[in-house]
Amino acid sequence: MLYTSTRDNSVKVTASQTIAQGISTDGGLFVPCSFPKFSVEKISSMASMDYINRAKTVLKEFLTDFTDEELDYCVSGAYSADKFSSDKIAPTVNIDGNKNILELWHGPTCAFKDMALQLLPYLMTVSAKKTADGKTIVILVATSGDTGKAALEGFKDVKNTKILVFYPVDGVSPMQKLQMTTQDGENVVVCAIEGNFDDAQSAVKSIFTNDEIKARLADKNMMFSSANSINWGRLVPQIVYYFSAYCDLINNGSVKPGDVINVVVPTGNFGNILAAYYAKHMGLPIKALVCASNSNNVLTDFLKTGTYNKNRDFYTTSSPSMDILISSNLERLLYHIAGSDDNLIKDLMNRLAKDGEYTVSNDMLAKIQEEFDAGFSSESSVDETVKYHFDKYKYLCDTHTAVALKVYDEYVKRTGDDIPTVIDSTASPYKFSASVLSAVRDGNVPELDEFSMVDELNKITNTQVPAPIASLKDKPVRFKDVCVREDMSDMVFKLLNI
Numbered sequence: 053m054l055y056t057s058t059r060d061n062s063v064k065v066t067a068s069q070t071i072a073q074g075i076s077t078d079g080g081l082f083v084p085c086s087f088p089k090f091s092v093e094k095i096s097s098m099a100s101m102d103y104i105n106r107a108k109t110v111l112k113e114f115l116t117d118f119t120d121e122e123l124d125y126c127v128s129g130a131y132s133a134d135k136f137s138s139d140k141i142a143p144t145v146n147i148d149g150n151k152n153i154l155e156l157w158h159g160p161t162c163a164f165k166d167m168a169l170q171l172l173p174y175l176m177t178v179s180a181k182k183t184a185d186g187k188t189i190v191i192l193v194a195t196s197g198d199t200g201k202a203a204l205e206g207f208k209d210v211k212n213t214k215i216l217v218f219y220p221v222d223g224v225s226p227m228q229k230l231q232m233t234t235q236d237g238e239n240v241v242v243c244a245i246e247g248n249f250d251d252a253q254s255a256v257k258s259i260f261t262n263d264e265i266k267a268r269l270a271d272k273n274m275m276f277s278s279a280n281s282i283n284w285g286r287l288v289p290q291i292v293y294y295f296s297a298y299c300d301l302i303n304n305g306s307v308k309p310g311d312v313i314n315v316v317v318p319t320g321n322f323g324n325i326l327a328a329y330y331a332k333h334m335g336l337p338i339k340a341l342v343c344a345s346n347s348n349n350v351l352t353d354f355l356k357t358g359t360y361n362k363n364r365d366f367y368t369t370s371s372p373s374m375d376i377l378i379s380s381n382l383e384r385l386l387y388h389i390a391g392s393d394d395n396l397i398k399d400l401m402n403r404l405a406k407d408g409e410y411t412v413s414n415d416m417l418a419k420i421q422e423e424f425d426a427g428f429s430s431e432s433s434v435d436e437t438v439k440y441h442f443d444k445y446k447y448l449c450d451t452h453t454a455v456a457l458k459v460y461d462e463y464v465k466r467t468g469d470d471i472p473t474v475i476d477s478t479a480s481p482y483k484f485s486a487s488v489l490s491a492v493r494d495g496n497v498p499e500l501d502e503f504s505m506v507d508e509l510n511k512i513t514n515t516q517v518p519a520p521i522a523s524l525k526d527k528p529v530r531f532k533d534v535c536v537r538e539d540m541s542d543m544v545f546k547l548l549n550i
């Protein structure tokens with residue numbers, strides 16, 4: 053299996069090169085040159101496997117330059133029982149008829165990013181050994197919350213890696229901040245920076261591309277890499293759980309092998325739903341891919357009209373991990389839909405950078421609409437949806453999941469299409485206790501600190517608090533530094549001892 057760039061078809065690289073490198077030098081994203089095909093028989097044969105073996109079966113087809121031993125080392129390390137609170141890793145819960153919730157938040161940080169970021173460090177170190185001469189990989193992350201913590205947990209104490217996370221001092225929730233500043237591990241550093249997320253992000257980008265800094269790293273046999281969601285190594289682990297969910301539906305009798313299902317995904321950067329698209333084109337019987345957005349509904353508009361326009365108001369919502377106006381992974385979908393037309397993609401992306409918008413042809417739009425449906429949920433609908441599902445089914449969901457549930461219910465009303473459906477649940481409700489508590493109490497939230505809100509939510513819903521959140525209360529804060537943008541490169545040198 054070889055990979056090419058969405059902006060230059062002459063690029064041909066191996067899986068380990070795409071993972072070690074992260075992004076193509078032409079600015080394009082790496083995509084597989086073909087889709088491996090899984091027959092219905094092969095998919096049903098995976099039903100008797102555990103998650104680790106399902107993962108190996110799928111990943112083997114993409115990571116063809118990894119040996120069986122290497123793949124086993126990566127997958128078994130990432131999805132070990134002591135890191136996930138469910139032995140199924142990503143269990144499905146049937147709440148009503150054909151409505152199945154795929155819970156992707158049983159990992160160490162209680163959000164779906166763990167599904168990829170637990171595996172990425174393994175894929176990256178094995179890839180670096182093959183392609184970059186065993187260099188130490190230095191991961192720099194600018195985060196607005198979830199990614200930073202998930203990357204820290206994934207990379208902590210992984211040999212030949214170091215990780216530095218910068219977060220905006222006033223730009224993350226108290227729980228997210230505490231999750232990061234109490235992080236353990238010998239190879240991690242966390243630092244707050246003055247400014248907002250964009251300041252942190254642009255400072256990290258300028259360190260990444262600074263030739264002098266890169267040379268100093270190279271001298272010490274080190275190299276920068278990125279744990280950002282445009283890395284193929286973050287996307288490929290997400291394909292696995294769609295196969296796994298389908299196998300679970302076979303096992304519990306919800307579908308027979310070969311029956312079609314729909315998939316609903318709360319979407320931000322378009323990574324998770326794109327993984328479902330890959331699964332579909334590998335042979336998983338999926339009919340509609342339903343893209344669910346919050347009030348930042350740039351994708352809803354694009355999927356309905358063919359015009360992508362990021363020049364619009366940005367809303368801060370109760371589902372912050374989906375507050376995004378540039379969905380980077382959409383570039384990969386456009387490339388596949390356009391029949392691998394690299395020049396067209398280059399042109400569209402240049403227009404996006406220059407004018408903040410582009411429009412695809414009617415032909416492309418028709419192809420996209422054959423597979424994708426879309427909708428969005430307002431803030432008040434999110435609250436109502438959390439409360440409705442708790443009252444009716446005793447199922448407590450977080451705000452991101454509520455966006456998906458709301459959009460799904462409207463999809464069924466509009467189309468009458470209620471075949472068995474998998475709805476992604478991307479975070480534990482306890483990660484967003486304040487919003488969830490407010491929703492189940494109809495907006496009556498007492499003045500409480502984060503941990504008292506967790507306790508209150510636990511008391512009134514009688515659901516379990518995930519251990520990683522419960523144990524935060526007693527963890528000592530390790531990282532108290534706040535630095536200004538200009539000092540960030542010095543922080544990098546200090547950490548790396550160079």
Ligand SMILES: *Cc1c(COP(=O)(O)O)cnc(C)c1O
Binds near residue numbers: 164165452479
């Ligand atoms: C990142 C994230 C999303 C969005 O996923 P994309 O792959 O970026 O579309 C949704 N929900 C939660 C909780 C997240 O952390």
